[in-house]
Amino acid sequence: MTSLGYLPWHRPSAYDARPAVRDEQNDLTYADFAARVDAVAEQFSEHGVGRGSVVAIMLPNRVELLVAMVAAWRLGAAATPINPAFTANEADYQIQDADSALVINAGPDAPDGGRPSLSVDDLRRESHGTLSPAATSPDELALLVYTSGSTGRPKGVMLDHANLEAMSSMMVDVMRLDAEDRCLLFLPLFHVNAICVSFLAPARVGAQLSVMSRFTVDGFLDEVERLRPTYFSGVPTIYSMLLAQPREVDFSSVRFAACGAAPASKELLDATEKRFGFALAEGYGLTECTCASNSNRWWDVRKVGTVGPAFPGVRVEVMDQDGTILPAGERGEVVIQGPTVMRGYLNRPEETAETLRDGWLHTGDVGILDEDGYLRIVDRIKDMIIRGGENIYPKEIEAVLLAHPGVMEAAVIGAPDEKFGEVPFAYVACFPDTKVAADALMDDCRTQLSRYKVPVGITILGALPKNPIGKIDKPTLRAQHPVTSIGA
Structure with missing residues (x-):
């Protein structure tokens, strides 16, 4: 059976005393984190959460968000993270569409979709020891991550533990992570990038995660000086903001940074590397493939202007409108196969069939593969x-x-x-x-x-x-x- 090595109950005991995750209020070892997960899982169970349930989590970046997510998994339930900036109308839609059994939010004035809720301040910190042993399975639903809804109402992307297992394992390989790594997280945790790149991947190897509640340029630079991270993940806009500010900070602890979510210009990538001195590896993916399918390796040949070769175990091709796989150098739709491809969209069989057809995830992106398998994204088909x-x-x-x-x-x-x-x-x-x-x-x-x-x-x-x-x-x-x- 798949190890699900990112979960507390599958980690080596040697990790127990190692620093695991911190934010402005918490600083937990791996053993501390596991104990907090058990305590909150007991609390969820008392509110009717069990195997097959969904827990909605509407919180800003903080340790309790991660504890609540893993506590849901402890019970065989799934988590659906919600943007804390959503209006009540937007949040209620996701809570209800996911058929959430319980909502974790900021308090009584926060949206709950008419479902039972718990305030983050009321989450339990000590376990009563009443839970049976964890038995999380790879085929159980783990995450319902809702797309941004640019073409209509947001859709719930169904990702199971097998998807997360594959993705986190590939990321450890591609990013060459080990127990001495220190990740600094500032991207929002309602998105798979932050969950997979910054939380699950380092958790597999006993590395450390520091969580920023939100990104500000000065706040980020302060944390780089204080925490000495070895890597972080950002989007092009953030690197543009860093280049625009005059403050000089020592980035020598940073081996690499990831760049994704939107296309980055060659000028931006080159300027960032030149000024700050770390390797910037651009990648590509989407929620429907559990975050990423391609990335330039920070430690290998990086072709600026491409998003790199496919992850190990993932097949990425370019296809024409008739379903023919095209040779290198030709332009067509990017399609993906592999263990990270989603189950489908929650309660959307027609849209699932349209996106997952003929054994491929159809991305809607136009791309070109070169002779070395490096992918260049040309644009969105719809754009x-x-x-x-x-x-x-x-x-x-x-x-x-x-x-x-x-x-x-x-x-x-x-x-x-x-x-x-x-x-x-x-x-x-x-x-x-x-x-x-x-x-x-x-x-x-x-x-x-x-x-x-x-x-x-x-x-x-x-x-x-x-x-x-x-x-x-x-x-x-x-x-x-x-x-x-x-x-x-």
């Missing part, structure tokens, strides 16, 4: 702009805009057009205290792009809207368009 029959990939235009030294973020959308159906329109945010003329950006586009790819306009904003996991929120930009802009 592709069709201008009078010509296909335009926004990422190509965004790359030109991001190459300008004053541009921090760029997003290109398809704007309605009576003549061509839709045309490219760009939104840009600049680095702090930097001014960039839209005309200059337009000149760059005219110089480097075919005429039909040049945006019809560029709007410069103070900041681009983000979704809860830090990706640029193109649906919001589309909803806000048209706006006053500087045309081509």
Whole structure:
């Protein structure tokens, strides 16, 4: 049977005295963490949670979120983490859609979806010793992680313990983690990136995790100086923010950092490595494959502009519309096979069948594999702009805009057009205290792009809207368009 080595009851006893996880209020060894899990699992059991139940957890980043999640697993139940910034309407939808038996939240004024709830401050810290031995199985549902819902109501992605076992094991291999590693976590724990990269993977090897409740530039830099982490995981926006600030901090303890969730420009990756001195490994994945399928290895050949080769045990191919796997160098949809592919979407059989068809997870991303198996993401299929029959990939235009030294973020959308159906329109945010003329950006586009790819306009904003996991929120930009802009 699979070891499920990230769970307290499968870890070597040699880990017991090692530091496991800390935040602003807690500093727990592995033995402390396991004891807290047992105490909370007993409490959950008294509230009717058992095998097959779902526990909803609506908390900011803190140790108790992790304790509650693992306590659910201790009972054979699943956890569904909820963005703590959600409105009551958004939270209630997820709580009810997941059919949650219990909600863990910040207190009586927090959303509960009409279900029984426990305040985080009331979670038990000491066990009464009443639980039977843990018997968590690889085929049991572990996580219900809800997609961002950019194409409709969010869907619950069903991930079982076999998925988490495979993902955490692959990450230990790809990141070369060991017991001496110290991870600094600041990404939100309602997303699989933070859960898998920063919690489950280090837990497999007895490494340490320090949890930040939220990311601020100065707060992060303070923690780097104080805790001396060996790695962390971020998104492109965060690395842009770090580059934009003047403070110099000693990053010599950091072996590598991961970058994912959204495409990063070559300029951003190169500038980050040059300034801070650590290897920055860009990767790719999605919730439906338990976080990641590809990554550049920080310790091996890194091809900037690609998201690296597939994880060990995962097959990644590029496929045309007829289902034919394409050779290296050709453009098509990225498809994935392997033990990390989700069970499906909760209570969504038609959407599950559409995404998991013919034995492949269809990602909706357009990519190209090179001769070495390194994947380059071209764009999202749904983001592709069709201008009078010509296909335009926004990422190509965004790359030109991001190459300008004053541009921090760029997003290109398809704007309605009576003549061509839709045309490219760009939104840009600049680095702090930097001014960039839209005309200059337009000149760059005219110089480097075919005429039909040049945006019809560029709007410069103070900041681009983000979704809860830090990706640029193109649906919001589309909803806000048209706006006053500087045309081509």
